[in-house]
Each structure stands twice: as C-alpha cells, then as structure tokens.
Amino acid sequence: MILRVAIGWDHAGMDLANGLIREFQKVFWNYIRRTPSKDPINYPDAVPFVVQHVYRGGVGVLICGTGIGMSMAANRYPGIGAALCTDPLMAEMARAHNNANILVLPGRLMSESVATACVSVFLNTPFEQGRHANRIAQFDPILAHSVSYDFPPAE
Numbered sequence: 001m002i003l004r005v006a007i008g009w010d011h012a013g014m015d016l017a018n019g020l021i022r023e024f025q026k027v028f029w030n031y032i033r034r035t036p037s038k039d040p041i042n043y044p045d046a047v048p049f050v051v052q053h054v055y056r057g058g059v060g061v062l063i064c065g066t067g068i069g070m071s072m073a074a075n076r077y078p079g080i081g082a083a084l085c086t087d088p089l090m091a092e093m094a095r096a097h098n099n100a101n102i103l104v105l106p107g108r109l110m111s112e113s114v115a116t117a118c119v120s121v122f123l124n125t126p127f128e129q130g131r132h133a134n135r136i137a138q139f140d141p142i143l144a145h146s147v148s149y150d151f152p153p154a155e
C-alpha cells in the first residue's frame, strides 16, 4: 500500500504525531510537516500544509491537544472534510459515510495504540457513495437549496 499522507501537529500533538510517524513511516508517510520542538505554535499554522496536500489528491492527519481547534480550522477550507475521531469506529464511519479527507486526532487524550488503529482504518476504508454522497452534497447550502427548492410555476 502506497498512500500519500501528510501529517501536521502543534506542540500538544507532537508526541502522538511522532509515535504515528514511527509506526507508519516505512509504509506510507510521504509528506511530514516537522515541528522541531515543543515550543508552542498556533495550531492553525499546521493546517495549510495538510490542506494543500489534500488538494493535490492526498490524505491528511492533523493532531492538536483535543483535536477541536484543528477540526474547526481545517473545515474552514473549501472541499475539506476534517473528522475528529476518538476511536476506530468513528474513523471508519468518517470515511465510509462522511468521505472525510482529513483525520483529526486528540493528542492529549488518545493512546498511541488507539491512534494507530484510527489511522489504519481511516486509510483503508472507502467512501460508500450512494445515499451518503447525496447527504454530503447538502453540506453546501447553495447546492442543497437548488436541489430541494421547487421553483414556483411561471405566470
């Protein structure tokens, strides 16, 4: 399996990120944003690197303390579906039902073994399409409006 995965983190996600990089490096990390020390950084600064990678067709992983800030920041970018997951079932559903393209993990709240399982399942679960694609289309308010709105008959 050769996947193109980018990972970004802040100081609160650094330990878990390093653990995941060790775990997966030989298999599929192609793009790693290295944060050199534990000096605090602003978590939104780690997001664009990963988003750009997703825009080029890759997969992303973001890690901050709770995962909340990274999720909120990443989901501001058009086309990004960043899913904060705390167990492997959530990671599976984030792909199968939500077509997420970035997995967000809480570095201060998750063990390395659970994080490893989340990454594995996220990278190996395809999007199921079908009814889930229709639901995702509704995320875009303009598209959802045009789908559901019945134009009044012409006079």
Ligand code: RB5
Pocket: 010, 012, 013, 043, 064, 065, 066, 067, 068, 069, 070
């Ligand atoms: C950093 O202290 C922390 O706020 C950050 O890692 C993240 O949890 C934000 O949502």
